[in-house]
Amino acid sequence: MSTVRLLVLGSILRRGISHGYAVLSDITSWHADTWTSVKPGSIYHALDKLEAQGMTRTVNSEVNVKLGPSRKEYTVTKHGETEFSALLESALVSTDIQQLSVGIAFMDMLSRQKAIALLQQRRIALEKSIRFLRSLPTEERPSEPSKHPELVGIWVSYVENEAATTERILANIQAGKYAFNSELLEGE
Structure with a gap:
């Protein structure tokens, strides 16, 4: 789960504000499924869990670009930034190849x-x-x-x-x- 959490938090941090589909799009465009075992369902589960744990919070969308119900957009809280940093540091010292891979992906942060x-x-x-x-x-x-x-x-x-x-x-x-x-x- 820490690999997925790191990917999700990193995606939102790179964007500033993001909705679930954008996070999924980021992770898919990075071909993370080839260097981790992340699955689309785990991304949405992580988004819910991170919000419940106070690591992300929802924000009101400035522009509703689609018809129908507004989408939930997230930003990372200070608690989430602390979690991201701890996960990233842990990933870069890890001997687990998937964790290291995600750490390398975000080491520029x-x-x-x-x-x-x-x-x-x-x-x-x-x-x-x-x-x-x-x-x-x-x-x-x-x-x-x-x-x-x-x-x-x-x-x-x-x-x-x-x-x-x-x-x-x-x-x-x-x-x-x-x-x-x-x-x-x-x-x-």
Whole structure:
């Protein structure tokens, strides 16, 4: 659920004010279904839940662009901004690929320095995991699944790839790649 909450809050924050269909359109246009397990129904459920928890509030639409009942438009409250920041920071240190993916999608909403610090924490945690995984005993004829050399090899390769990916992202950010909102605001 935190992945969906982060996507929904991020979409509304990028727009300032948004209705459910616009949030769904954003997430669909970002092809988030290819890098997360988010489903359309979970987006609307998250909108309801976020409003009930005081993280978003409804606002009156300035212009009713369609005939029929007015649509519900949302803005993010201070409580929601705090939740967004906490989820985003958590996502950038997470070893879960879906959470990291959403974190990367919104990392520009942090300062460059904060994004670097969080990704460095992730890299350190991954390096610790690699050392642990390499220390696991394996057996040619495994007495239990956790001692199967192929299984341990899969784990080591996966975490090594995650560490290398994190290192590449860090290098790109440190090299000045990508625009961060805080830098754009400083330039105004």
